[in-house]
Amino acid sequence: MIENANTRRAARPRHQSLAGRLMLWVTVTITALWLVAVGFGALIMQDEFGEIYDSALQETAERLTPLLLDDLRSRDDPGETQRIEALRAPVEEEYLSYQVRDLTGRVLLHSHSATMKPFEAPLKEGFWQAEDGRIYTAVAADGATFVQVKDTAEERDEATREGSLALLLPVLLIVPITIAAVWFAVRRVLAPVETLRAAIAEKDGGNLAAIEAAQLPHELQPILRSVNLLLSRLRAVIAAEREFTSNSAHELRTPIAGALAQTQLLLSELKDSPRRARAQQIEASLQKLTKLTEKLLQLARAEAGIGVAQTTFDIADVVGIVVTDFQRACEDAGRIRFTNGLAASRHYEGTADAFAIVLRNLIENALLHGRTEEPVEIHLTGEGNVRISNGSLPLSEAELVAVRKRFARGKTTAAGSGLGLSIADRLLQQMRANLVLRSPVPGRVDGFQAEIVFPSAG
Numbered sequence: 001m002i003e004n005a006n007t008r009r010a011a012r013p014r015h016q017s018l019a020g021r022l023m024l025w026v027t028v029t030i031t032a033l034w035l036v037a038v039g040f041g042a043l044i045m046q047d048e049f050g051e052i053y054d055s056a057l058q059e060t061a062e063r064l065t066p067l068l069l070d071d072l073r074s075r076d077d078p079g080e081t082q083r084i085e086a087l088r089a090p091v092e093e094e095y096l097s098y099q100v101r102d103l104t105g106r107v108l109l110h111s112h113s114a115t116m117k118p119f120e121a122p123l124k125e126g127f128w129q130a131e132d133g134r135i136y137t138a139v140a141a142d143g144a145t146f147v148q149v150k151d152t153a154e155e156r157d158e159a160t161r162e163g164s165l166a167l168l169l170p171v172l173l174i175v176p177i178t179i180a181a182v183w184f185a186v187r188r189v190l191a192p193v194e195t196l197r198a199a200i201a202e203k204d205g206g207n208l209a210a211i212e213a214a215q216l217p218h219e220l221q222p223i224l225r226s227v228n229l230l231l232s233r234l235r236a237v238i239a240a241e242r243e244f245t246s247n248s249a250h251e252l253r254t255p256i257a258g259a260l261a262q263t264q265l266l267l268s269e270l271k272d273s274p275r276r277a278r279a280q281q282i283e284a285s286l287q288k289l290t291k292l293t294e295k296l297l298q299l300a301r302a303e304a305g306i307g308v309a310q311t312t313f314d315i316a317d318v319v320g321i322v323v324t325d326f327q328r329a330c331e332d333a334g335r336i337r338f339t340n341g342l343a344a345s346r347h348y349e350g351t352a353d354a355f356a357i358v359l360r361n362l363i364e365n366a367l368l369h370g371r372t373e374e375p376v377e378i379h380l381t382g383e384g385n386v387r388i389s390n391g392s393l394p395l396s397e398a399e400l401v402a403v404r405k406r407f408a409r410g411k412t413t414a415a416g417s418g419l420g421l422s423i424a425d426r427l428l429q430q431m432r433a434n435l436v437l438r439s440p441v442p443g444r445v446d447g448f449q450a451e452i453v454f455p456s457a458g
Contacts, residue, residue, distance in 0.1 A: 019190050026182050034171045042164040049159050053151060054127060054134070060096060061138040061149040068100050068109055068147055069140055095155040101146045108145070119148050192216050200227060208235050209310060238308060252293050260286040295419040298357055302423050306354045307430030313352035315384050315454075316342050322359040323378060332367050338378045346384040348454050350431040358427050359386070361420035362450050366390035370448070389449040395439035403437070421450075428452060 097114035099107050107118055121128035121135035123146050128135045135150045192215065199211045210228045263283045270276040320340075327333040348355075366376040370390025379387045395403070404421055425435045434453040441447035 018193065019186055022186055022190075023179075023183055026186070027179050030178055030182070031175055034175055038164065038167045038171055041167050042160065045163045045167075046160045049156060049163065053156055053159075054136070057096075057127075057134065057136045057149055057151055058138075061098070061136045061147055064098060064149065065138045065140055065147045068098075069145060072100065072109055072145075095151050096149060098147060098149045101148065103144050114150070119150055121148055121150075192220055196220055196224065203227075203231060208238075208308070252297065253290075256286065256290050256293060260290065295423065298361070298423050299419055299426075301357075302354075302426040302430070306357075307350055307427040309349070309351040309354075311351060312347040312349050313355060315346050315348055315355070315386070316340060316380060317345075318352050318355050319359060319378070319380055319386060322356050322363070326360075326363055326367075330367065332372070332376075335367065335370075335372075335375045336363070336378065337375045338380075340380045341382045342380050342384060343382060348384065348431070348433075354427045354431065358424040358452065359388075361424045362388045362452075365420045365450075366448075384454050386452040387449060388451075389441045389447055391446065392439075392448045394446050395448060400437045400439060404435075424450075 097111045099111075099114055099119055100109035101107055101118060101123060103123070105118055105123060107116055110116065119135050120130045121137055123137065125137055125139045128137065130150070131153075133150045133152045134156075135148050138147045138149075139145075140147065192213075196211075196213060196216060199213060203209075203211075208231050210231055211224060213224060216224055260283065263279060263286055267276060267279050267283060270279055319338075323336065323338045327336055330336070363376065363378065366388050367390075370376055370392055374391030376388065376390045379389075381387065404425055421435070421437075428435050432455065434455075436451045436453055438449045438451070439447065441449045
């Protein structure tokens with residue numbers, strides 16, 4: 001029974017919580033927004049860097065123009081291509097280079113980092129985008145000399161990359177902090193929802209009391225009222241079913257008992273009559289009908305939820321009373337052996353009446369279907385569980401499952417209705433307990449054992 005319940009729970013699809021979904025969407029949204037912001041920032045920064053580099057390139061070209069022209073005039077052979085030597089040791093990377101060209105495009109003068117090959121830019125004032133860099137051309141006052149200054153594309157790309165990385169690194173720290181703050185805020189805001197969910201989850205067959213949650217926000221108050229109204233209707237329906245079942249029990253027992261009494265009176269009058277055998281058959285049928293009616297009424301009471309209650313009962317007291325009744329009234333009282341391993345009183349939620357019905361059915365089954373020469377052992381464990389075992393042929397797993405069904409009977413010729421285990425199982429489910437059936441009895445090669453297991457008896 002416990003394994004089947006665990007299997008059903010494992011098979012159920014796991015639904016993500018509202019807080020989890022909200023956190024997922026907020027996390028994805030915040031991360032996406034930050035990444036989009038970094039992307040736009042990188043684009044804007046690239047444009048700004050381009051303007052800064054262009055401004056520096058133009059200013060450099062305009063300042064170099066008069067200086068380079070003076071340098072050309074001071075040379076002995078202005079027509080020969082000259083190379084400006086570096087005044088200090090060259091650095092690993094130099095981002096600016098320049099050339100001085102005439103109207104024919106010939107290079108008259110160039111920096112030490114530039115080649116003698118003319119730049120790709122045309123001889124006209126303004127900017128020109130080459131494959132390996134950007135060039136600005138400045139025209140001298142004579143209109144026949146051109147100064148072209150070039151910077152490398154790698155420098156601009158490197159500046160853009162480093163700037164973008166400078167924007168991205170803080171985001172890597174800000175996003176987790178923002179998510180943690182949002183998570184804290186979401187948990188605080190959704191705390192009333194979790195409180196209401198937990199309160200509703202506690203409501204089952206054994207707890208139909210109204211939910212008291214005065215601190216819920218206005219949006220959840222209609223849900224609370226609806227749930228409490230539903231619980232109130234359920235309590236009223238269960239109470240009506242119990243009352244109807246109780247009244248029906250009295251109404252059915254009375255005419256059957258009257259008919260049985262009249263039959264028994266008739267038997268006393270027909271001592272030597274050949275019709276006595278027929279009267280005895282009627283008596284047996286009425287007795288069988290009485291037992292079947294009692295079982296059907298118990299089943300009806302179980303379906304009405306008599307195991308659902310907000311009261312508690314002492315397990316040892318109920319077991320002791322039921323066992324004593326059997327020992328006093330049962331013809332097989334000598335077969336009953338009761339041991340109590342419970343050191344202190346143990347209470348459990350439910351009704352003593354429902355638990356007594358469970359015990360009576362299990363003990364009746366053990367006496368009726370067990371071997372008459374073997375005892376029926378009733379043991380109250382230290383955990384508050386009840387084990388009832390009897391001698392019988394061992395049952396298979398399929399037979400143990402089948403005997404739980406209504407009107408199902410095992411391999412037996414004894415009288416019975418096949419409702420005892422079904423009634424006990426139904427009532428124990430309402431009391432949130434389990435009925436565990438084993439065959440053979442643990443430690444034996446045969447026998448049958450029914451154990452009432454309380455998850456948290458106390």
